[in-house]
Amino acid sequence: MNTHEAHTDLPALIQAGTITIEVIDTATAQLDPNVRSRLDGLDTLTDSIREVGVQEPVRARRGDNGEVYVWDGQRRLLAAREAGVEKMLAVFGLRDHSGSEADRILDQLRTFTREDLNLVDRVKAVEQLTLEGVSVAKIARSTGQSKDDVNAAVKVAKSEVALRAIDTYQLTLDRALYAAEFGDDEDALCAIADADEEELEFIAQQLRDRRELDEYTEALIAKLQAEGxxxxxxxxxxxxxxxxxxxxxxxxxxxxxxxxxxxxxxxxxxxxxxxxxxxxxxxxxxxxxxxxxxxxRIGTSVARPTAGPVDETDEEREARLDAEKDAQRRERRRVVKYNRMWRSATKLRLQWLSELVNRKKLPADANVFVAFTLTRFRYEAINSEHSSILGKLLGLEGYDERNQAATLVENNPAKAEHVNLAVALSGRENHTSEFSWRQPNKTDEAYLLTLESWGYHLTEVERIAAGYAEPNDDPAPVESSDDEDDEPVED
Known part of the structure; x- marks a missing residue:
């Protein structure tokens, strides 16, 4: 029996006439609103019905004027019509399905397996339930989903771009949620679709940062143009x-x-x-x-090319200078690329650290990390100003984060370990910068490797700072250009 069939004494209900099994006309029976938009495998089912008939009754209800509405068995009814079957059995009275449309949608979501119902249909069904006034909590409880998934479905349903992207890129719900966030940005959609699962959140953060930078640049240009x-x-x-x-x-x-x-x-x-x-x-x-x-100007100091071999021909000199310029451009793009990656990774790292220090159970070796920080890395923990990071980790506001953290321990001594870890992490985090990957050092390397051992996923640029080998990419030749359209690169 399906989970939506609440009746336990079917023979008694049938004898009492509450539940009836009747023959219905396939041509006049109507379909109740159905959350499933695509009926995969209908041809196979039609062939089966032609050969052996309809093996399982559909579930139906009667409308106000006696019309027959099939609320469970859409594929069987349509396949029976296609196979030329004029009559079929239907069960009436399994629950009162003459009620609201929300009740029927909930029944269908409970009945259909994930293989039976594609993601677009499931998302639209959830949205329809919310429009019918059904709470997120009830939808989650009734359909076996988490509240987060239900909320995500509601957001995705409001985005036509995300709904199209689900089919185009075969997106899961979490990726469809990102598609809803980035809208018509086709490059962003491709990046979300192609991202490895462990890199998905980082890719999304990079896309957010890029969008924020573009919007800021547009606003800045408008302001400068307004100034003439x-x-x-x-x-x-x-x-x-x-x-x-x-x-x-x-x-x-x-x-x-x-x-x-x-x-x-x-x-x-x-x-x-x-x-x-x-x-x-x-x-x-x-x-x-x-x-x-x-x-x-006369006598202006101009950067001179490096000297080549004494017997260098003009052709050799030109080729050498072109190669030098190409190498400089490649290095510049490398620095710009990883600097941007570092800034995005830092945002996610701080978010992860905040979640870490607020867990009920801290890492088993958290006290060891604190001890090393206060001894071997005491400069980073004591001599640097990192109270703003401490505030972010502990969710504190204002300019006296250290005193607030102390008060937190005074009011709840059990929080001492959490605060100690937050203080140590904020000091070590404050020591990191874009130079952590450009000039790797043992302090930041030890810090990032500890985070990795605690379950944090190091991104490509963080892995470089942690001592891993840099990916040996072989980028395409850089086009010759003197444009400097990225941030200045300083040593």
Whole structure:
């Protein structure tokens, strides 16, 4: 008996006439609203019915005017029609299915297995239940799902992009939830679909950070344009001010153009580089698109190419210089790539650490980590200012996180181990930076390896900082360009 059949004494109910088994006309019987939109395997079922007939009665109810509605057995009814079967058996009275549509949807969600019902249908059914006023808790309880899955289904159902992506990319519910978040960004959808399970959350965070940066850049450009500045799309759109002067050709002093005074030049344009959403996360370089209005400086210091072999031919020299430029571009893109990855990974790492220190049961060797931090790595734990990280880990607000943490222990001494771990983690976390991967050190390596032993998944850039070998990617040749459209790379 299916779980939705609550009756336990069927013979008695049949004898009393509460439940009846009747012959119905397949041509006039109607289908109740059904959450299943696709009927896979209907041809096979039709062939089977042609050969042996309908082996199991459908479940039906009668409408106000006596119409027959099949609420369980949609495929059997349609296959019977296709097979030319005019009559079939139906069971009436198994529960009162003349009730609300929500009741019928709940029955169908309970009855259909996950193989019977595709994800799009299940998501839409959950949404319909919420529109009918059924609570998330009841849906979860009645259908055997978690509340988180029900809430996720409601969000996914509101996104046509996510619903299409489920079929296009064969997404699971958690990935469909990300698809709903990133909307019509086709590149983001492909990244979500292709991501390894353990990297999925990190990929999503990178996409969020990229979107936030793009939105910030657009707003910043609009602000600068409102101030009357012309924003160049390429660094090659103008000449750098240090190479131009307004001094006479025979003047002894030939200073470069000053940005403030050059701002009124008709050729004044600006190239914007953005790498962060804070006030210090961008740089605005002024260029001149009308260098003929000025004079070139004489004796300007220009970076000279490295010297080659004495007997180097012109062709060899050109090839060597091209290779040097290509290597420099590759290194720059490598640094920019991993810097961005580090910033995204840091956000997820802090979130994971916050969940860690708030667990009821801490890692078995948490006290060992604290002891090492207070001894071997005491500088990071004591001499650096990391109270803001401590506040994030413990969920504290304000400017006195350390005192709040102490008060937390005073009020609940059992929290002492959690606070000790949070203090140690905040000190070690504060020591990390983008240089943790660029210049790996034993302090951060030991820290990240400890987190990994506690179940944290190290991303590619964190693995480099933890002492693992860097992936030996073989990127495609870098196109020759002088554009500097990423953040400055400093040693």
């Amino acid at each position: 500045k012309t924003i160049a799309s390429s660094y090659n759109a103008g000449v750098q001010l240090w190479s131009l002067t307004d001094a006479d050709v025979d003047a002894e002093d030939r200073p470069s153009l000053d940005a403030e005074s050059h701002a009124t030049c008709p050729g004044a344009i600006y190239y914007l580089r953005v790498w962060g959403t804070e006030d210090t996360g961008y740089r605005l370089d002024q260029l001149c698109s009308s260098p003929e209005l000025h004079k070139p």
